Amino acid sequence: MPPDATPEPFDDLPFGRRLKLLRTRRGLTRDSFGGLVGKSASWVKSVESGRLATPKLSILLRIAEILRVRDLAQFTGDQSVAVDLFTGPGHPRLPAVRASINGLPALTARQAPPVAHLRARLDRAWRARHSSPHHREALGRLLPDLITDAQLAARQAEPRAQRRAAQAVLAEVYALSQFFIAYQPAADLLWRVAERGMVAAQDSGDVHAIGVSSWLMAQAHRDAGDWDAADAVTTQTAAALEPHVADAGTPARAMWGALAFESAYTAARRGETGVAWGYWDTANAVADRLPTAYYHPVTSFSQAIMGAHAVTVAVELRAGGESVRQSERAPAGAIPSRPRRARHEIEQARAYHLDARPEEAMSLLEQAQKAAPETIRYNGYARRILAEEMDSRDASRRHRASALSHKMELLAS
Structure with a gap:
């Protein structure tokens, strides 16, 4: 059974019990989980024990992102709100x-x-x-x-x-x-x-082919919620490739750097701040030794992408202020790939959304939609921000989010 699948016993569990089970499966303490949500450990305990009611939609979406629960109905037990959070059309x-x-x-x-x-x-x-x-x-x-x-x-x-x-x-x-x-x-x-x-x-x-396949396999494991498997793939492959990197060409060296960043990404998802930035530093050192204009066609690894990677690390660590600072230092225009540029703008939007700056977040989502409509349409994080904005008490924010959702064809189905 995949890590995000919900077993049959969930059917009869109240929300708080579901939350506790999913949190412990991820290996998160109440303190660490509360920090990721932006709440205290006592708040987590109160929700899990049933003393507090099911949180509002914006908090539910944040929890679902952290725990990688794919279907909101599966999470809450309310089949009338079936929403797949991470899968597009x-x-x-x-x-x-x-x-x-x-x-x-x-x-x-x-x-x-x-x-x-x-x-x-x-x-x-x-x-x-x-x-x-x-x-x-x-x-x-x-x-x-x-x-x-x-x-x-x-x-x-x-x-x-x-x-x-x-x-x-x-x-x-x-x-x-x-x-x-x-x-x-x-x-x-x-x-x-x-x-x-x-x-x-x-x-x-082929060293490069093995690196590419491992890089994608690690992402598949991480997106399924199996962080240990993702770590095993990246660290073992990087160790196996390292002796060959000096004699290999630029693509193989870039692939090795891309694997280092994948380790940073997984560590950030776990909330391991020092480990995540340590791996980012390793990847950045590799990028600095690449030709200035080089851009890896599969992983996008390059000097130009490291600023975008820094934004992702900060966002995954739920560090709002640091996410915005990194975002301001990493202009999207430096990235030559349209879909990767749009992905970066979505990550920047996540940074501003995390820092409670919805206007800037929406502006970046609108830019991403112009750069690559098919990137934002299939991106779960963008849909999560839009869902929260359409739930806003501010009519102008709801209208703006609705207009972008129509452009993305999210409200037509």
Whole structure:
């Protein structure tokens, strides 16, 4: 059972008992959990014991984010408010991508294209993802044929060196697929692709491919709430790659830095301030040694991204003032990728929202919507801020949030 799944005994539990069970599963004390929510340990105890009623929506959403409870109805027991907090809508091209992943091209007589040709197509697909405001639509058009051809090449390529190169390309095609699938209602497909990507990368023996697959696998574990598994993947992979980094090219070095930041992200999610910033420092030192204009096509790791990463660490640590300070030092314009720029603007919005500055938060969400509509539409944190704003007592704030929700097509379904 996934860490965020709710077992049957939850059905008869009051809210406070559910909260206590989920909190303890995450290994959070009342003090640490209360600090993340912005409340005292005694408040947590009172809610868990039933002396205080179920909190209002804004607090519920904050708790759900911290505990990674995906469905608000599952959390509260009220099936009349079913809201999936971290999963966006299904993209129209998802069925075609799923069909390609689940297909069996090896049973056909079709000839695979050359590996070099696949590599060129994959590079173009990454460029399309970074440059398009509707990046899922762009990937959804390209992925079905690319997945099938990469699977064929990994099976047919000869000699052995060529087959290993084909496996490395296949691993990265699966990585690209994860960017398309993420935050859609297709958790089974996401895990299938993550696991296949890891197998292909290991079969290739390519340091960079192994790093990419591990980076994505760690994210999958963390987003599922299994922080220990995420840590194990990043630390073990980074340790295995470190002896090869000095002799590897820039992409492999950047991959090593990206893994260090993933460790920072997971530590921040745990509330481990010193550990999180220590890993951020390690990643920043790696970024400083990269060429100034370099930008890793998969992880976005670069000198330009480290400011955005600092915002994420501060936000995950629930440090409102520090989040805003980091946000002001990290302009989104320095990030060349449209979806990654929009993601950073959403993180900046989280910083201002955490610091109780809703006007600035909404301005940043509006900028993110202009930069990459498909990024904000599928982002659970953006939807959480909008949900709170639409619950505001201020009519102008409710109207502004409603207008952006309509642009994001959140109120049309």
